[in-house]
Amino acid sequence: MATAPRFWRENPSRYNLVGIRCNSCGRYFFPRRAICPICHRKSVGKIEEVKLKGTGKIFSFTEVHDTLEELVLQKPYVVAMVEFDEGPKVTGQVIDCEASELQIGTPVRVTMRKLSEEGPSGIIHYGYKFVPVKEKAP
Numbered sequence: 001m002a003t004a005p006r007f008w009r010e011n012p013s014r015y016n017l018v019g020i021r022c023n024s025c026g027r028y029f030f031p032r033r034a035i036c037p038i039c040h041r042k043s044v045g046k047i048e049e050v051k052l053k054g055t056g057k058i059f060s061f062t063e064v065h066d067t068l069e070e071l072v073l074q075k076p077y078v079v080a081m082v083e084f085d086e087g088p089k090v091t092g093q094v095i096d097c098e099a100s101e102l103q104i105g106t107p108v109r110v111t112m113r114k115l116s117e118e119g120p121s122g123i124i125h126y127g128y129k130f131v132p133v134k135e136k137a138p
């Protein structure tokens with residue numbers, strides 16, 4: 001059918017989880033940026049692009065009941081601040097679970113999901129969401 005959606009092709013960091021490592025202070029940041037927000041000018045020339053593993057743990061979370069009209073079919077849903085293993089914190093929706101199954105520290109991993117589809121032309125936006133990492137049965 002159609003070729004890959006434009007959004008997908010032009011925004012590799014959205015699905016590759018490309019962040020940066022500042023070799024001045026050693027911190028990781030996501031999404032990618034040009035200079036370190038801690039070191040500022042000292043980080044110039046010391047920024048390295050890194051791909052995050054996509055695993056982390058829940059730092060905080062909330063169940064969202066009020067939502068945009070286009071998301072009505074999904075509600076309520078869980079939004080969490082997730083701390084990646086490398087350190088950066090990002091906010092995203094946690095799917096495939098109920099809020100009651102989560103707690104601070106629950107391990108999660110990134111999954112790429114369709115975020116929205118625009119009108120009859122069908123432009124599809126992708127982005128990251130999180131799913132809990134199920135404990136393996138003993």
Ligand SMILES: [Zn+2]
Pocket residue numbers: 022023024025026027036037038039040043
């Ligand atoms: Zn730095």
